[in-house]
Amino acid sequence: MQPIIFLIFVALASSIEYVKAVEIRFVISGRGLPNKDIFDGAPDPFIKIFYAEGRDEKYSIIGETQRLSNTNNPDWADVISMDYIEGTNQRLLLEVWDEDVDQVNDYMGLVELTLLELIVTSSIIERDIKKCEDAGCGRLRITPRVNKINTPDTDPRFIHPKNIINYRPSH
Numbered sequence: 001m002q003p004i005i006f007l008i009f010v011a012l013a014s015s016i017e018y019v020k021a022v023e024i025r026f027v028i029s030g031r032g033l034p035n036k037d038i039f040d041g042a043p044d045p046f047i048k049i050f051y052a053e054g055r056d057e058k059y060s061i062i063g064e065t066q067r068l069s070n071t072n073n074p075d076w077a078d079v080i081s082m083d084y085i086e087g088t089n090q091r092l093l094l095e096v097w098d099e100d101v102d103q104v105n106d107y108m109g110l111v112e113l114t115l116l117e118l119i120v121t122s123s124i125i126e127r128d129i130k131k132c133e134d135a136g137c138g139r140l141r142i143t144p145r146v147n148k149i150n151t152p153d154t155d156p157r158f159i160h161p162k163n164i165i166n167y168r169p170s171h
Contacts, residue, residue: 033138043098118144
């Protein structure tokens with residue numbers, strides 16, 4: 001009876017499709033965010049992180065960064081951790097928001113990129129914030145760390161992360 005079980009296992013194992021995945025972690029910083037609060041106060045920014053796979057798939061929210069108080073140049077301590085699946089078109093949309101405690105939060109704009117860009121570049125990606133209402137929307141800096149090898153160990157956010165936002169696409 002054991003040889004039959006072994007043959008069934010071999011048949012099942014040979015039909016398994018292996019997917020090559022690479023872990024990527026990144027942190028986000030902002031520079032030159034415009035004042036949004038009453039009386040030109042600095043914003044209380046946070047990022048909503050959206051994910052889509054494929055060119056036609058709609059974005060779904062996968063997490064948010066912490067809210068920082070009164071800063072035009074935020075350095076979020078959150079480390080975002082994801083798997084890049086080889087051969088896929090994994091897209092990220094980073095929406096920048098200003099938290100308003102007594103009112104509706106203010107939308108400040110967005111940045112779009114792909115996980116492949118983070119892997120290929122393996123260095124800081126800096127993008128202008130788009131689709132905002134202000135003339136100068138600021139910029140986002142995305143600092144990747146692929147397989148924990150290629151990021152300068154001088155960035156304390158990777159060494160002692162306060163919060164890790166994990167997202168693993170299902171495949």
